[in-house]
Amino acid sequence: MSKLVARVFSGSPVNLSRLAKVLRSGGIVAAPTETVYGLAGNALDPKACRKIFRAKLRPATDPLIVHVLGLDDLDRYAYGNSSARLLARKFWPGPLTIVLRKRTMIPSVVSAGRNSVALRSPAHPLFRRLLRLSGVPLAAPSANPFGYVSPTTAEHVRSGLGLRIQHILNGGSCAIGLESTIVDLRDAKRPRILRPGAITRSQIEQVLKVPVRERRSAGRYAQAQVAPGMLTRHYSPRTSVILHAVLDKSSVLSGAQNQAWVFLAKPSRVSGKNIYWMDRQGDLERVARGLFAMLRRLDVAGYARLNFECAPGKEGMAAAINDRLRRAAAKA
Ligand code: TXA
Ligand code: MG
Helix, strand or coil: CCCCCCEEECCCHHHHHHHHHHHHCCCCEEEECCCCEEEEEECCCHHHHHHHHHHHCCCCCCCCEEECCCHHHHHHHEECCHHHHHHHHHHCCCCEEEEEEECCCCCCCCCCCCCEEEEECCCCHHHHHHHHHHCCCEECCECCCCCCCCCCCHHHHHHHHCCCCCEEECCCCCCCCCCCEEEECCCCCCCEEEECCCCCHHHHHHHHCCCCEECCCCCCHHHCCCCCCCCCCCCCCCCEEEEECCCCHHHHHHCCCCEEEEECCCCCCCCCCCEEECCCCCCHHHHHHHHHHHHHHHHCCCCCEEEEECCCCCCHHHHHHHHHHHHHHCCC
């Protein structure tokens, strides 16, 4: 078996046209979006899509998100409806993925055999250039080995998939840092959030003017039919993660040695080599941006256990952050 070693490309015009050519000819390329890095391939080419599944060791039951340039593509690849168009008009390009009934040109390998497709128009300028230059919709799951923490830098991609893919486009750190909000709009009147993200439930409700249901706790593999691929244990580091509603000095003092303590904001009365904070002020957008990098960094720091403080509340960005923390902490 030949060993592939990934090359990291800057976003120069020459590199972009080269990578677009790779995509057009059925290859796969890891590329930045505003949420996380994706592993992209031509969504209309089943062979290219199979390469994505193989590189990630992703089970064929877990469907891929299809990235498109904009609103016009909604009815090209799916059967749109008025709710979907309203949301796309408001939030695209951006971190919102819309699930709709698929048209037949979307191969079943992309949708993992179901009759729906998840569409998103990403905002990252480099990813959009690849979409334009390649001229095809790009299927792209997060560019990490299946089950591990999503990558928010090119280096994260290289460390996880560097031996399994050849092309990584470097766009620096992702601005949002958590995967897109996924909303199921197959039934226009009964929208349902399948995965919380930076576009919040209340933002969606304001546009649609109907209540939006949210999928409660993440399903186990056996329930994968409900929302494919949303295993409880996902985004998981190898080190065990323990969640705390709040952290304070006494939690740290009561804990055993060799544990990391991750506060949301810089704590005033605790210090030490094993004390971390997500953001000096605990600003939730900045917490989201740095969460996956923190999980990765602490995962290789040799701690026996990682203690994380949850974000306060159940709405907005807190919902998205706590969802990822719960997945990181899930045992199975
Ligand atoms: O922000 C994001 O969404 C990133 C970037 C790269 O765009 N992508 C991403 O993809 O997070 P991935 O593969 O890690 O997550 C895709 C998830 C699947 O696990 C599944 O839960 C959901 O999207 N999905 C895809 N197609 C679906 C469908 N037809 N019906 C329901 N859920 C679907
Ligand atoms: Mg993923």
